[in-house]
Amino acid sequence: MxxxxxxxxxxxxxxxxxxxxxxxxxxxxxDGGHRFxxxxxxxxxxxxxxxxxxxxxxxxEARAAGVEVVEHPVRKDETDGELAVAQAAARWPGEIVLxxxxxxxxxxxxxxxxxxxxxxxxxxxxxxxxxGLAATVVQAPATLRLSAAVGTxxxxxxxxxxxxxxxxxxxxxxxxxxxxxxxxRGLSNRVAVAGAxxxxxxGQLLAMVFDGTETFSPATPAPGPVAGPAPDPVTGSxxxxxxxxxxx
Numbered sequence: 001m002x003x004x005x006x007x008x009x010x011x012x013x014x015x016x017x018x019x020x021x022x023x024x025x026x027x028x029x030x031d032g033g034h035r036f037x038x039x040x041x042x043x044x045x046x047x048x049x050x051x052x053x054x055x056x057x058x059x060x061e062a063r064a065a066g067v068e069v070v071e072h073p074v075r076k077d078e079t080d081g082e083l084a085v086a087q088a089a090a091r092w093p094g095e096i097v098l099x100x101x102x103x104x105x106x107x108x109x110x111x112x113x114x115x116x117x118x119x120x121x122x123x124x125x126x127x128x129x130x131x132g133l134a135a136t137v138v139q140a141p142a143t144l145r146l147s148a149a150v151g152t153x154x155x156x157x158x159x160x161x162x163x164x165x166x167x168x169x170x171x172x173x174x175x176x177x178x179x180x181x182x183x184x185r186g187l188s189n190r191v192a193v194a195g196a197x198x199x200x201x202x203g204q205l206l207a208m209v210f211d212g213t214e215t216f217s218p219a220t221p222a223p224g225p226v227a228g229p230a231p232d233p234v235t236g237s238x239x240x241x242x243x244x245x246x247x248x
Contacts, residue, residue: 001093005085006099009102012103012131032049034062049083085126095125113137137206145197148209156208160181165201166198169195
């Protein structure tokens with residue numbers, strides 16, 4: 001089962017988000033995210049928020065239509081998105097997909113990554129999906145198999161200390177190497193072979209694939225060494241552009 005949570009962010013390709021609505025088994029709207037649904041004549045199963053960014057008439061309309069409405073005070077500790085995801089996680093199993101999570105205020109975008117972190121720490125699958133980007137937070141130990149096509153950009157950011165990565169099928173390969181949280185080494189990689197894998201044996205990682213249809217399928221670790229560019233036969237140094245050599 002998957003639950004789609006529509007947030008009060010940017011909907012840059014409406015057809016993409018309508019397909020996400022159709023693919024979800026359950027739909028939740030967080031405050032102003034409900035406006036996107038109503039623009040297209042759609043209803044969520046659940047509407048959550050303090051409704052400071054949603055007209056009272058739309059809230060009343062939802063109640064009259066039989067939508068369950070969970071209202072919170074404006075002064076509170078959690079964001080509307082956080083409350084909506086908490087409701088979804090408590091009521092329904094399966095993956096939680098955040099839509100309309102990008103655009104607008106940077107603090108809320110970072111907050112949506114925090115929501116993914118919380119889900120991952122509890123062993124719950126979650127991702128952000130937009131037309132050009134899919135993102136998830138991975139908690140070790142875990143292995144993900146990517147469906148993205150060869151050439152698709154992939155960026156990885158450590159969210160904790162102790163991140164240890166093996167990357168297979170990406171242009172910049174790694175084999176059991178550390179990725180510190182204060183470096184940019186994991187940015188701007190690319191899929192080199194179909195079915196690329198991210199194997200995380202330590203820490204917590206933000207994985208971003210620049211293809212909104214990526215679903216980050218769980219997989220088992222692949223056996224054997226990681227293929228990569230051969231070192232220089234004289235010096236033994238890694239070739240320019242390899243993960244071990246680093247980016248310039």
